[in-house]
Amino acid sequence: MLEFFRRHRGAFLITVTVIIIISFSVWGGWKSGRDSIMAQPTDPAFEVYGRTYTVAEAQRLSRRLNVTYMLQLFDLLSALSRSGGQADAAINQVILQTELERLGVMPDDAEAQAAMEKLPAFMENGVFSQQRAYNAQQMLGSYGLSAQDMLDIMKLSIGHAKLKDLAGKNYVAGPLEVEKSYASEHQTLKVATISFSLEDQKKAAVVTDEEIQKYYDENKETYKTPEKRAVSYVFFENPKEDDKKPLEERQKAQREVVDRVNKFNEASIAPGASFDAIVKDLKEAELKAPLFERESPPDAIKDEADLIAAIFAHNNQTRPVSDPVKGAKGYYIFTVTQTEEPRQQELGEVKDKIKETLTAQKAQEGLTKAVNDARDALAAGLKEGKKIEDLAKELKLTLTPVTDLTIFAPPAEMPHAYEIARAARDTPAGGLTQSIDTDTGALLAHVQAKELRKREDSAALRENMAATRASMEQNRLFEAWFSKLREAAKPRTLLKEAEEQA
Template structure:
């Protein structure tokens, strides 16, 4: 199961952990909480999907998309992604999996969840599970531990169902051999290229055609919303000299925050980790752990016993060496025992959900408070940073008031001899290369009217006071404005149609006659490739879409049934020769291929199984999904 979670490191669930912004987005009424029947959005085989479940998952997915796309995530993109429908289907899948799990008596134990969560890298510090980090990340995600565990549990359940259903499905050696033979078969092709530019010379256009094409494709020429900002930037750095911090203030802070400068007690540990065998009873497990403990006659024996008996692959070869640890890095149920032991004491065996542990406390470094002189600079820097932002905001608010009183940024800048910056017009999804124009600033600017002053905003390195200098709404330009583009596009479209028809005629003739004479007749040259394998992803001079079609050819002398159309040219393709795959390396790659084919077969089988499950399910939707 843990391998499954690691393989799914790029899935939406793990990405949620890495998200930075949580967006509260409530459908069907802001701030309302439904109970009972009113909270039911749909039913899957009689089991409800609630509005709350939908909202929670939708918020998580929306947050993930905002982290991924930033300001480029607009309403149009959200509509194309059909996020509400995706979220609903995921909830349906989750319900169906829970129902199947119940029928198959599949459960996820607390121990499995604990072990899985403890091994997620985002919750670890120096390779160990960090409970404080776990709580902090969940707090930032606005998830309770129970909600997060439910997400993990859903993944676990699907993984266990897959494991039960798909384990019998295996690729055979013969299938791997056939696949290897096919993928490594060598092909040699020829291709002739009919450039669209040649056909463009033959295209004649009249005003009626141009107008008709423009009317049918107006939306294609619609301009994007464009804005320009004028701003004054107040850098933090310029204000540092105005902030005075006395030695008395530094000492006062030190005395009030001594805990911050106290280095916690550290202990250097070695450990032996013992896991339970499959058929082993709890009583036998404890007995085996005690027998291993008895083999340690003194601290000097610990490393040898750890190397021989420990089940921890990371420390086994180092004699069980864990290094220096603080109380926060130890599981709560072990913390008091380990941090009250004496130096040189051997502790254990101690039981945890993962197994038995035996510890050696090698050395102890007592907690100590750093002297004032050692941390004086650090405190000064901290107080300066804290006061700097507050000071800068106070100053910015005074400037803002002055700007409003004198009638705007420009009159104020002229009066105070300050420098303003005005950006060129830009589309919000293509901002200028200006570190002060952040996604947050753009988002705030989009809510303003042209000429309106925005709110004071913090940006990298300081405070920004800005106004929306200009706003050009999206519009459909007149034919006169875009006539050159329209003519170019229409000419290209007609040229493609003309070339495609011409290429079909050439192909018919090439099949009946000597293709060399036919190509010469139409002024086409052709090229022959070197031998390449079907698995190759690149052939020099050949576009990917043409190569993809060419790989479908099987018999030497065979032409592709239809010419391959690209944006720039039409291609005619013929298979000249094939060479059988060299099977010498098959034995080396056999295991890898069988694993690959097994995964492919299992994936296809599971998709078919789920499709059948979904089609048979009775799904009642009581409310329309929200439109973006």
Template sequence: MLKQFRNQKRLLSVFLWLVIAAFIGTIFLVWGVGGKNQSSNNYALKVNEYKVSYEEYQNSYQNTTDTLRQLFGNQSGQMPSNEEIQKQVITELKNKYLLLGQAHKLNIPVSDTEVMNELTNISSFLQNGQFSPERYTNVLRANGLTPAAFEQSLKEDIKISKLRNMIRNSTRVTPSEIKKEYTYRNTEAKIRYISFNPSSFKDSVNVKNEDLRTYFVENKENYRAPEEIKLKFIEFAPQDFDIETDITQQEMESYYFQNKSEFSQPEKVRASHILIRVRNFDNETEVKNARNKIENILAQLKKGKDFAEMAKKYSEDASAQNGGDLGYFKKGEMIKEFENTAFSLETGEMSGIVKTVFGFHIIKVTDHQKAKELTFQEAKDSIAEKLKERNAEQYFNDRVFRIYSKILKASNISAYQSKNDNVTVHTTKYFNTYENVYPLKGSPDVKRQLFDLPETEVSNVIDIGDKKYIFEVADRKDSYVPEFSEIEDKVRQDYLQEQSIQKALSYAEKLLKKNKNIENISDSINKNYTTTPFFKRAENIPGVGINSKMTENIFGAKKGSTLDKPYTVNSKVYLVELADIKTPDFPADKDHPDIRNFIANIKSETALNSYISKLESNAEIWIAPSLRGYIGN
């Protein structure tokens, strides 16, 4: 059973993770579109009372495709097909609304606090690492959403997440399952093999021109050149538009009184800590050892040992290198047990042992600042700096958009450049969507927008880092398959390689038919065999490489037997015999948390899929005719 689960997980886990990540990544683009009360019949699918619009479907599909393109890069040929992506997106949307309906039936609660915690951690709404209410409303407005609608959708997302977790947490891992998985992972094999290099068979390959053409026709998509564009762009950097502005007393006072909430300084603490981690509180031995260790550290601290030095020596947190220093933090930024203790201590005071989900801590407060409201005099310098930055940013934006207006009036960058010799226009080389060119490296969404831009049209003003850009597609080369004559040498090379491998395989198969023993085959062709050291399933086969099917058959073979067919690994052909196999002793006194978690993940996903299947069997599901082919209806 675990073997089936394991194979399914290997095939689907990356793809499903990408699809789910795609849904989460565009939550504010997708959520809020589907719903119970859409009056139009123009929807992509209906799950019980929920109607999913084509807009939600298209947004989910587009984002999933973009995510896969980023993952596979130049290996686009390995991407799932459009049909596979569409099928998975439809399945994920269907599952989402099946679970949402069930979560409502079960009255799964979601508090406003939970919504706000989730909201303030969405990266799209952060500015300088902090949640920005202004950015939040601007992003929602740009996507046609109101805060109330978005927060309701987010609440539903949390409901679904809670239901998923309830189902996943309903499974248990048994000792026999752990033992079986441990044995599976740690069994070791040793093989004997004879390798055949296909290059030795190239001279026997008869290459006919008609065969090359047939091979080219059958594999022409492998030779397709991707679409390429060449861009013109103007780059604007803030430092190129520096201005010195005098900030008046009146401006500063006005800002202070209009934004008094900015100058209310909340209570905050600067603390250091020493952490001894506990990864599994159900493991009594681990808990006891950690407790003894933290008690010993506390005893040394009480005798006068330096806290920072003890943290560097013993703490199991990343802050150890800084003497345990965590810097300043406000209420709500630390886990509750830690926060309660830290804020109860005065400057210089040290706690006893504090237990959290991470383990055992000792906390020392190095500064405790009470909440206060800054006076105008205390805030004056920061206000002046903020106003200077605001004025400079406004000036920069005004100058950029003034130039942008002139470019639009001229029709494009090329026309504007012909009338303005002083402007610097940059030109990229021709590039495809998988290549990185300045200034688009690390900006796949911008790159996608530009590939969709018609030739000679001008983009919007686009922010990349702290700079602004205006782009124009100067030229475009469509994707195409080259003529056979243009790539005949490449086709010949690929054909020769493929046919040489086939010749090597045929030769190895003939040898295997005559003799099933590697040593005898070696003698018959006067070619040495190689014996590997022991290796495990998850490891490369020493001197050979990775072929999952070959590895599976090696560990499933009887000692002394030869595998029933040759295998190709890294363009070489191998005949393989299982020389020896070792089964490990199972250390029953250990907890094996990695194995436990692995099995728990598999079983929890299986439980979730089973639960969804049951919901689906009792649901009324309608899929638009244009999409039914992708789901198998």
């Protein structure tokens, strides 16, 4: 039907490999129950408009979603992904396609192909490349995707633009609205600041032994040593990625790993199953991790967050051997061999930690008071007609020199420039901003003047501002309308419900 997508084979291979991994992790992961190891292609994945979609269909929709990213159709990708994760985005594809067909605005193949030929992904020297397109088609076909999937995504992109235009076509940003937005973003703010140091407050904070004892007595239950666990585990490492190997050889290697995991898992659910015996019978390599805290796991597994969570959630009495746990580079099955329960810590063990906590609390309270007192005094003086420079000197505060800045382009060399500009924008000229948090404490800004200066590109900026406002309103209207469609479609993620019930 189509002869599409050729050239740059390696780049497409990397992208599609990511697509396969993501769709597997969403719809094809290990079940939490003991009766079934993996979600099967025919298992129900989700339901929408009363129709049930299988895991295989859901995986295909997920891969198509990632094709959307590869084609750089970011407006569509944002609309599909806004409700949540990739599962919701797959459901949103079905809803969007259904609504386009219901309204009779679904583009045909010819319109989609014409639009696709203009995508940067298929351009070479500014011209559509048939060779590059054909090559991409062949690569995607190896992974269960086709040129028709590309066309269908392109149809959704065109249709989404049409529906968004329909939803907000009557909205035009008014001149006053545009002018306010332009002034808000591009006016020059002349600002001077006064900084307040949290470290100075810490140095001034005094914490007594009585306060430490009282805090310990009130929070005693929180001061316990961390639980420690030791495990024995088997690591089923995924095959090393090698693009030079034939696809069938790579798939065979991955199936062999899955088969080993299945065999170990099936043996572990037999009555009286022993982890050590299974390791010996299946000739797997047993690895050990001595007692460790959750926050400081051994180097071999320190990057496996899901595994660490599973180890400290595991109950050996009800399940001596764990379910398979998917890691970054393979799968793990483990048994907890030793547990060291948390122990109550005495005051002497945590006195320094409590002192640090109370010092930090007092410093923050002192900082807040210092900023509020200074702002009140400065505001009162300004109201009396005094100059900010004289007031700062009188209150022994350090006033920085006046700086020009804008919301649109705050100076990169100025710390917290955007936060200062945003606060100054909302403060009248001659006034003081509210307290602005910084990484060293807080600051106040005095807005000395606001100027809307002439610019050669002001007409173009206003035009862009009007287009941006219109686009934002169109997106808002489309999202509100699409949310109603989702409610009417009554989507349910069945695979997730099945796992929660297992």
